[in-house]
Amino acid sequence: MRSYDEYCAAARALDVVGDRWTLLIVRELALQGPCRYTDLRNGLPGIATNLLAQRLRELERAGVVAREEAPPPIATTLFRLTARGEELRPVLAELVRWGMPLMTEPRPADAVRSRWLAWALEFMLTDRDPARPPTVIELRTGDEQIAVEAGGGAVHVRLARAEHPDVTLSGPPMPIMGVVLGLLDVAAAGSHGVTIDGDPRALARVGGPGAPAAPADVI
Amino acid sequence: MRSYDEYCAAARALDVVGDRWTLLIVRELALQGPCRYTDLRNGLPGIATNLLAQRLRELERAGVVAREEAPPPIATTLFRLTARGEELRPVLAELVRWGMPLMTEPRPADAVRSRWLAWALEFMLTDRDPARPPTVIELRTGDEQIAVEAGGGAVHVRLARAEHPDVTLSGPPMPIMGVVLGLLDVAAAGSHGVTIDGDPRALARVGGPGAPAAPADVI
DNA sequence: CAGCATCCGCTTTGATACTG
DNA sequence: CAGTATCAAAGCGGATGCTG
Numbered sequence: 101m102r103s104y105d106e107y108c109a110a111a112r113a114l115d116v117v118g119d120r121w122t123l124l125i126v127r128e129l130a131l132q133g134p135c136r137y138t139d140l141r142n143g144l145p146g147i148a149t150n151l152l153a154q155r156l157r158e159l160e161r162a163g164v165v166a167r168e169e170a171p172p173p174i175a176t177t178l179f180r181l182t183a184r185g186e187e188l189r190p191v192l193a194e195l196v197r198w199g200m201p202l203m204t205e206p207r208p209a210d211a212v213r214s215r216w217l218a219w220a221l222e223f224m225l226t227d228r229d230p231a232r233p234p235t236v237i238e239l240r241t242g243d244e245q246i247a248v249e250a251g252g253g254a255v256h257v258r259l260a261r262a263e264h265p266d267v268t269l270s271g272p273p274m275p276i277m278g279v280v281l282g283l284l285d286v287a288a289a290g291s292h293g294v295t296i297d298g299d300p301r302a303l304a305r306v307g308g309p310g311a312p313a314a315p316a317d318v319i
Numbered sequence: 320m321r322s323y324d325e326y327c328a329a330a331r332a333l334d335v336v337g338d339r340w341t342l343l344i345v346r347e348l349a350l351q352g353p354c355r356y357t358d359l360r361n362g363l364p365g366i367a368t369n370l371l372a373q374r375l376r377e378l379e380r381a382g383v384v385a386r387e388e389a390p391p392p393i394a395t396t397l398f399r400l401t402a403r404g405e406e407l408r409p410v411l412a413e414l415v416r417w418g419m420p421l422m423t424e425p426r427p428a429d430a431v432r433s434r435w436l437a438w439a440l441e442f443m444l445t446d447r448d449p450a451r452p453p454t455v456i457e458l459r460t461g462d463e464q465i466a467v468e469a470g471g472g473a474v475h476v477r478l479a480r481a482e483h484p485d486v487t488l489s490g491p492p493m494p495i496m497g498v499v500l501g502l503l504d505v506a507a508a509g510s511h512g513v514t515i516d517g518d519p520r521a522l523a524r525v526g527g528p529g530a531p532a533a534p535a536d537v538i
Numbered sequence: 539c540a541g542c543a544t545c546c547g548c549t550t551t552g553a554t555a556c557t558g
Numbered sequence: 559c560a561g562t563a564t565c566a567a568a569g570c571g572g573a574t575g576c577t578g
């Protein structure tokens with residue numbers, strides 16, 4: 101990218117990470133940890149391969165990304181964030197917080213990766229009833245299962261099958277996110293293609309910032 | 320900007336503010352408050368005028384910027400951030416924090432605006448001796464004077480002449496930022512073109528995160 | 539003068555094909 | 559797997575001109 105030529109911290113940051121695709125490459129490395137070129141491409145649907153190669157070179161030069169030749173039996177190049185690159189996490193976090201309201205607008209052509217959804221939920225969800233015993237919610241949308249575990253005031257979101265979920269949601273990403281965040285009524289979720297297995301009251305355990313007081317109690 | 324077509328909060332945020340110049344336009348509106356097209360251009364040296372007009376239209380459509388026709392005697396169009404636009408402040412703040420280390424690399428061709436420097440200092444400076452009576456530092460670099468006021472554990476940075484500064488720094492932006500943040504030794508500042516008027520010990524009152532324990536005490 | 543729109547040359551990006 | 563090569567399309571930068 102051409103420099104903005106400004107003696108300003110924000111402008112200098114954008115000189116490094118302001119290019120198209122650049123922050124999304126950092127996102128993938130932040131979410132996946134050290135990974136191969138192919139893994140990055142899979143997490144960045146639509147990127148031109150020459151562009152990915154070019155961006156990785158630039159990020160390496162800027163000290164944000166490091167490449168290492170993994171020894172056998174892996175025997176491949178791994179890309180990972182440097183310490184300086186890890187420091188971009190707060191930037192990504194604020195971007196996610198700001199972008200969450202935009203997730204409610206439907207756009208069927210969008211690519212979906214469960215790790216993006218899990219990542220966003222990690223920032224947004226809170227335990228709304230810390231005194232009660234732990235609750236586990238499983239989400240089946242996107243390319244992998246998501247386990248939402250609430251207990252003791254904390255919520256953890258992992259990319260994995262839940263062992264014994266109290267409730268399982270299956271269906272399209274948008275209404276599922278709506279239900280988990282407490283923005284879409286559980287009763288109305290069915291008409292949006294969401295299937296609910298287990299105890300729907302477990303969904304009231306977690307919620308996002310904009311959710312009403314006790315959405316699932318409406319049932 | 321062409322959409323990334325991803326159902327991801329970060330990608331959707333970048334669909335709105337990821338274009339070249341866009342976040343810097345938001346920066347100017349965040350720093351200046353409601354202002355005219357001309358004021359924006361002055362704060363964005365190098366932007367093509369058609370691009371500024373196009374970005375403002377896009378930001379208006381996205382609900383980030385609003386335009387209002389100011390009544391006489393102003394009689395001009397004012398651009399301002401909407402509530403949604405204000406919510407981008409944390410994103411800019413994290414970007415500034417990440418970009419600060421890049422400010423130490425000299426690039427003489429860079430444009431300088433005192434409000435950019437003041438803004439960055441606001442995020443980085445802390446009062447290192449809250450018990451002592453208030454200290455005022457005046458910076459003369461860039462296009463306006465900057466008043467740094469430390470007292471009671473807080474540091475405020477304003478674009479204004481200080482009334483009775485304990486110390487005044489004049490000179491090029493980079494070494495002045497270095498001295499105030501505690502990264503450049505006061506004794507060495509002179510050789511970088513910095514003139515110090517008043518009591519240099521007042522500079523030890525404030526410092527940035529990376530500063531040694533008591534930089535000015537070396538004198 | 540403030541607030542744009544138009545035109546044109548250059549750079550960046552996107553899509554696809556190809557390679558060690 | 560991890561890229562490079564090629565080329566068309568879109569975006570950007572700079573200059574200029576228009577309008578209230």
